[in-house]
Amino acid sequence: xxxxxxxxxxxxxxxxxxxxxxxxxxxxxxxxxxxxxxxxxxxxxxxxxxxxxxxxxxxxxxxxxxxxxxxxxxxxxxxxxxxxxxxxxxxxxxxxxxxxxxxxxxxxxxxxxxxxxxxxxxxxxxxxxxxxxxxxxxxxxxxxxxxxxxxxxxxxxxxxxxxxxxxxxxxxxxxxxxxxxxxxxxxxxxxxxxxxxxxxxxxxxxxxxxxxxxxxxxxxxxxxxxxxxxxxxxxxxxxxxxxxxxxxxxxxxxxxxxxxxxxxxxxxxxxxxxxxxxxxxxxxxxxxxxxxxxxxxxxxxxxxxxxxxxxxxxxxxxxxxxxxxxxxxxxx
Amino acid sequence: xxxxxxxxxxxxxxxxxxxxxxxxxxxxxxxxxxxxxxxxxxxxxxxxxxxxxxxxxxxxxxxxxxxxxxxxxxxxxxxxxxxxxxxxxxxxxxxxxxxxxxxxxxxxxxxxxxxxxxxxxxxxxxxxxxxxxxxxxxxxxxxxxxxxxxxxxxxxxxxxxxxxxxxxxxxxxxxxxxxxxxxxxxxxxxxxxxxxxxxxxxxxxxxxxxxxxxxxxxxxxxxxxxxxxxxxxxxxxxxxxxxxxxxxxxxxxxxxxxxxxxxxxxxxxxxxxxxxxxxxxxxxxxxxxxxxxxxxxxxxxxxxxxxxxxxxxxxxxxxxxxxxxxxxxxxxxxxxxxxxxxxxxxxxxxxxxxxxxxxxxxxxxxxxxxxxxxxxxxxxxxxxxxxxxxxxxxxxxxxxxxxxxxxxxxxxxxxxxxxxxxxxxxxxxxxxxxxxxxxxxxxxxxxxxxxxxxx
Numbered sequence: 001x002x003x004x005x006x007x008x009x010x011x012x013x014x015x016x017x018x019x020x021x022x023x024x025x026x027x028x029x030x031x032x033x034x035x036x037x038x039x040x041x042x043x044x045x046x047x048x049x050x051x052x053x054x055x056x057x058x059x060x061x062x063x064x065x066x067x068x069x070x071x072x073x074x075x076x077x078x079x080x081x082x083x084x085x086x087x088x089x090x091x092x093x094x095x096x097x098x099x100x101x102x103x104x105x106x107x108x109x110x111x112x113x114x115x116x117x118x119x120x121x122x123x124x125x126x127x128x129x130x131x132x133x134x135x136x137x138x139x140x141x142x143x144x145x146x147x148x149x150x151x152x153x154x155x156x157x158x159x160x161x162x163x164x165x166x167x168x169x170x171x172x173x174x175x176x177x178x179x180x181x182x183x184x185x186x187x188x189x190x191x192x193x194x195x196x197x198x199x200x201x202x203x204x205x206x207x208x209x210x211x212x213x214x215x216x217x218x219x220x221x222x223x224x225x226x227x228x229x230x231x232x233x234x235x236x237x238x239x240x241x242x243x244x245x246x247x248x249x250x251x252x253x254x255x256x257x258x259x260x261x262x263x264x265x266x267x268x269x270x271x272x273x274x275x276x277x278x279x280x281x282x283x284x285x286x287x288x289x290x291x292x293x294x295x296x297x298x299x300x301x302x303x304x305x306x307x308x309x310x311x312x313x314x315x316x317x318x319x320x321x322x323x324x325x326x327x328x329x330x331x332x
Numbered sequence: 333x334x335x336x337x338x339x340x341x342x343x344x345x346x347x348x349x350x351x352x353x354x355x356x357x358x359x360x361x362x363x364x365x366x367x368x369x370x371x372x373x374x375x376x377x378x379x380x381x382x383x384x385x386x387x388x389x390x391x392x393x394x395x396x397x398x399x400x401x402x403x404x405x406x407x408x409x410x411x412x413x414x415x416x417x418x419x420x421x422x423x424x425x426x427x428x429x430x431x432x433x434x435x436x437x438x439x440x441x442x443x444x445x446x447x448x449x450x451x452x453x454x455x456x457x458x459x460x461x462x463x464x465x466x467x468x469x470x471x472x473x474x475x476x477x478x479x480x481x482x483x484x485x486x487x488x489x490x491x492x493x494x495x496x497x498x499x500x501x502x503x504x505x506x507x508x509x510x511x512x513x514x515x516x517x518x519x520x521x522x523x524x525x526x527x528x529x530x531x532x533x534x535x536x537x538x539x540x541x542x543x544x545x546x547x548x549x550x551x552x553x554x555x556x557x558x559x560x561x562x563x564x565x566x567x568x569x570x571x572x573x574x575x576x577x578x579x580x581x582x583x584x585x586x587x588x589x590x591x592x593x594x595x596x597x598x599x600x601x602x603x604x605x606x607x608x609x610x611x612x613x614x615x616x617x618x619x620x621x622x623x624x625x626x627x628x629x630x631x632x633x634x635x636x637x638x639x640x641x642x643x644x645x646x647x648x649x650x651x652x653x654x655x656x657x658x659x660x661x662x663x664x665x666x667x668x669x670x671x672x673x674x675x676x677x678x679x680x681x682x683x684x685x686x687x688x689x690x691x692x693x694x695x696x697x698x699x700x701x702x703x704x705x706x707x708x709x710x711x712x713x714x715x716x717x718x719x720x721x722x723x724x725x726x727x728x729x730x731x732x733x734x735x736x737x738x739x740x741x742x743x744x745x746x747x748x749x750x751x752x753x754x755x756x757x758x759x760x761x762x763x764x765x766x767x768x769x770x771x772x773x774x775x776x777x778x779x780x781x782x783x784x785x786x787x
Contacts, residue, residue, distance in 0.1 A: 040590060042597075087773040093590060094530045095772060098723050102765040105720055113759040243601055246594065292609075299605040306602025310595045314582065317591060 003280040007273050013150045014272035015265045018228030021163035022048070023268060025221030026245035027252070027260030028170050032214035034246075035254035036178060038190035039211060040097040042242055043084070046104030047215045048222030049237035050076040053111065055223055056232040057119055059129035066132050070223055077219035080107075081212040089207045104239055112234035125233030133227050134158065156228070163224045167261060170217050175257045177213075186210055187255075240302060247309045253322030262320060271301050397477040398448055398470060399437035402430050402484060409434025410484075413454040420445040443472050448480050459484050501632040502749045508638050508707070510725075510745020511645035516700035516715075517722040517737045518652060519571070519693020525669030525732035526682075526689050529579065530593045533600040534697060534722065536607070537574075538715030541567040541698020542705035543611050549618050556618050560702045564695050571694015575687050600716070608712040617709040641703045648699060649738060652692075656734055665689055669732055721748065721761065724768035730778030739779055743767075 014020060026044050033039040054073020058064040064072075084103055088096040111120045120126065137158035145152050152160070177183050188196040189203055197203045226232045244267070245260075252263025278297045281287045292300070318324045398417060402410040410430060417425045417438045425446060426438035440446065448468045452461055461484060472478045520534045544566050548559035578599065582592055624635040634642075656662040667675040668685045676682045697715075704714055725744040729736025744764050751763035771778065 040593070087769060087776075091772065091776050094593060095727075095776065097530070097593065098720075098727065099769055099772060102720050102723070102768055106762050106765045109759050109762050113756060115756050115759070240601065243597055246597075250594075296609045299608045302605040303602045303609070306598045306600070306605070309598030309601070310578075313591050313595050313598070314585075314587070 003284075004277070007276040007280065009150045010276040011269040011273035013152070015269035016150075016160060017152075017156060018159050018163055018224055020264050020268040021160065021167060022221045022225040022228075023241075023245050023248050024167050024261055024264035025163075025170065025224060026218050026241065027249040027264050028167065028174065029214035029216070029218035029221070030242075030245055030249050031254060031256075031260050032174060032210055032217065035249065035256070035259065036174075036183065036190060037186045037207060037210040037214075038093070039089075039207060039214075040093045041084075041100045041211065041214065042097045042239065043100030043102075043104035044215075044218045044242040044245055045237045045239050046100070046107045047077045047080060047218035048225065048241065049104070049107050049111065049234065050080060051219030051222030052226035052232045052237065053120060053126075053222075053234075054219070055226055056126040056129050059132070060121075060126045061119060066129065066227075069129075073219050073223055074216055077215045078212050081215035082208070085208045085211045089204055089211065101239060101242075104237075104242065108234045108237060120234065121232075123233070123235070125231055125236075127231030130155075130227045130230045159224065159228045163228075166220055166224065170220065171257050171261065174217075178257075182206075182209075243309065244305055247305050247312070249319075250309070250312050250317065251319050253319035255323070255326050256321040259319060259321050266320075267305075271305070274304065275301060396440040396443050396472045397437055398440065398446065398472060398480050399435070399477055400480040400482070401434045402436070402450075402482065403434040410456060410459065414451040416449045416451070418447045418449070420447075437477075440472060443476075446470050446472060450482050455484070497631060499750065499753065502753065503746060504632045504634065505638075506746030506749030507742070508642050508645075508745075509749055510742035511642060511649065512700050512703050512707075513718065513721055513725050513745050514649060514738045514741035515645055515703070516697045516718060517725045517741050518649070518734050519689070519696045520722055521726045521729070521732060521737035522665065522669065522689045522734055523693050524726070525734070526665065526672070526686050527579065527583065528589050529596065530589075532593065532596045532719065533574070533603060534693070535715035535719035536600055536603040537567060537571060537694050537697035538701035538704070538718060539604070539607055539712065540570055540701070540715075541694075542701035542710045542714060543607060543712075544698070545702045546611075546616060546618060546705065546710045550616070556621065556702075556706075560699070563702060564698050567698025567701075568691040568695035571697070572687055572691040574694070575690035579690075580683065580686075604713060604716055611710075611712050613712060615709045615711040618706060621706060637706050641706060644699075645703065648696070652696070653735070653738075661685070661688055666734075669734075717761075720768070721745075721764045724764050724771075727768055728771050728778055733778075736778055 026048060029047070030041060030044055033041040033044075051070075051073040054071075054076055055066055055069035058069030058072050059066050080103065084096070084100055088099045110116055112123045114122060116122060117124075134155040137154055139158070140154050143154045145154065145157055178187070185196060185201050185206055188199075188201070189206055193203055196206075222237065225236070229236075245264075248263040248267045249260050250263070251267055252259035252261065275297055278287070278292070278300065279294050282289055282292060282294055282297070312319065318326070400415075402413055409432065411432050411434065413430045413436075415428050415430070415436050415438065417427070417440070419425045419441075425440055428436040428438045430436045438448075446469075448470060450461070450466050452466045455461070461482065466482075468480050468482065470478050470480055516534070516538050519537070520531060523529055523531050523534070541563050545556070545559045545563035548554045548562055549556045552559075554562070578595070579592070582595065587595070621637050624637055626633040626635050627639075654662075656666060664675065664680045664685045665688065667678070667680060668682055668689075672682060675685075700718075701715060704718065708714065721744055722741070725741030726737045727740065728743055729738065729740025744767060747767055748760050748764040752760050755763060
């Protein structure tokens with residue numbers, strides 16, 4: 001029983017902590033891309049990587065204040081979005097998908113290569129850059145706080161506060177944008193690109209703006225994750241994270257403001273709950289270790305996410321909050 | 333954009349099940365939904381049985397060990413080199429000599445920190461120790477066989493060969509790699525051509541082929557050739573099952589192409605990590621082929637396995653081309669890829685052709701995986717690491733065309749290998765991926781593609 005409670009509190013902590021904020025911000029960005037504009041960005045992890053390394057490299061290697069690092073990360077994300085959008089936004093949706101996934105992989109490979117070690121730390125990554133950020137907390141960063149059975153350090157709590165504020169601000173921005181004329185055009189592009197074009201809208205420019213906006217929000221997610229972990233490593237920003245964010249978005253409901261927030265929280269809760277629960281079951285001998293070892297549990301979460309993503313798209317593409325007519329996904 | 337709605341309409345069967353569902357009333361929709369998980373479960377169960385049958389052979393060594401292989405591409409395995417292991421307090425924990433295949437291992441009294449020393453005097457004259465010197469510090473965890481690598485060099489790497497010779501060597505390596513990518517991506521391209529699906533799970537077909545062959549080869553003790561042939565058939569079956577269990581029902585349902593694409597990503601993710609759970613995270617070689625000496629052919633040198641890989645790929649690809657060109661089913665495949673409705677109205681059974689394409693794609697991908705496992709060694713994510721290069725090849729050649737995939741993959745393979753002249757080899761895949769992006773800017777329809785496809 002106590003293990004069951006542990007699994008629940010562990011899940012809660014994950015569902016509200018910086019990991020969840022990371023995925024929620026990635027998913028808010030993807031919501032702009034995929035939910036509202038219909039762009040298939042499968043390289044969101046690449047944007048997050050830029051946001052994370054923007055802070056880390058600026059502070060560790062260039063001795064800049066961390067907020068300058070955040071700005072550098074955001075600027076890099078804008079640049080990446082422009083680079084990706086220029087060749088592909090005129091083409092069919094799956095081309096953007098392939099190119100973005102390739103770009104995220106390129107970034108990861110380059111950042112972890114031996115040649116880049118002097119800047120990015122290579123496969124070891126960088127650490128020790130979040131002290132200034134933690135020092136900004138209005139309470140003691142080192143103290144432990146107990147909230148509803150979950151245990152947070154002051155630094156984590158501060159990060160969660162800042163992170164969720166960021167989520168709220170970006171969601172508010174997306175909400176107001178989608179109510180504006182700009183949002184109506186973007187949604188029209190999703191529904192019928194040719195119709196939008198025949199009404200004299202510059203579809204290419206709108207798509208580009210949406211790509212930049214979503215990418216920037218995704219890179220903020222990477223920044224939060226890096227500050228929460230206190231270290232960065234290129235391999236943390238694998239493409240599997242993009243798919244996890246997609247699962248979160250579709251679970252919550254694409255093209256809904258609350259979709260990514262709800263989906264990210266629930267998904268992270270479920271993943272962590274299953275993780276802790278399975279490990280407890282294994283250590284108690286209920287699941288024999290020959291069948292599933294504790295190290296396999298970490299892989300099993302991706303199996304579950306993969307199967308969940310498939311099942312969601314086949315049986316309930318609108319997720320929890322969405323409208324089925326709005327997410328009749330199709331190539332455009 | 334012109335092509336997308338067109339594509340959906342080409343799923344000619346789409347409206348029908350909907351109507352029947354409505355006519356049958358409420359009862360049939362749950363029935364439709366109920367059956368699919370069953371088929372899926374069966375697929376997973378079938379896969380699991382394949383592995384379960386092969387699995388009992390897995391015997392983990394008890395106790396701690398350090399082990400390794402001394403070998404370079406020019407000298408082959410090095411025999412008779414003494415390796416000494418000392419524990420942290422300076423006592424000698426064990427000693428070993430490499431055997432005829434260059435392998436050595438030392439059993440340890442327990443976990444902990446050890447120093448492994450190689451006797452450099454035993455090495456042949458042309459082989460030198462790498463920059464790491466003659467000792468290695470290793471930390472051996474409980475129950476673990478810790479591999480130790482001494483990084484020997486024999487002058488073949490590091491620019492010893494000189495300009496033209498090196499370029500030709502890289503061209504030949506690139507040819508081998510490109511043929512390998514081509515084998516994997518012909519199926520990918522045909523599947524796209526016939527169904528419109530961008531199949532991200534194709535990489536797992538590659539891995540499954542290699543992994544099945546590994547189990548048959550290493551655990552069941554079959555010679556690699558027969559293991560490979562059997563794995564080829566299993567690859568074809570897995571490919572066909574893919575279509576039967578997932579994609580055909582989804583086509584019937586009228587699932588959009590983007591939704592199908594995301595489903596394939598989910599499938600890829602799930603299968604990849606299932607393979608990791610079963611196969612483990614380590615990379616493991618096939619038995620009997622890893623210690624081959626490179627044979628000098630004048631301008632370039634090749635191991636026999638690389639030569640065999642090139643010959644096998646060329647033969648298989650020529651056979652596939654002949655099949656596409658001459659046989660009835662091959663012509664039907666090209667017809668369906670070209671225009672699905674026209675093919676259907678001229679009496680071609682489109683579903684059967686698509687099933688055949690999946691089986692062919694699965695078999696070719698499996699063969700590609702086996703050859704990749706032969707040159708690199710088998711790993712749980714080997715297919716996934718190749719996937720983007722496969723996409724690069726397919727896009728370069730023109731999405732949906734079989735010959736385009738072939739040419740495109742060859743170009744990508746050669747480009748990736750030759751690019752190591754300029755860029756460090758640990759980011760050589762970046763070159764291939766950048767090529768993909770550049771192609772999309774200049775000629776999005778690819779070398780052999782037609783403009784309409786892109787829209």
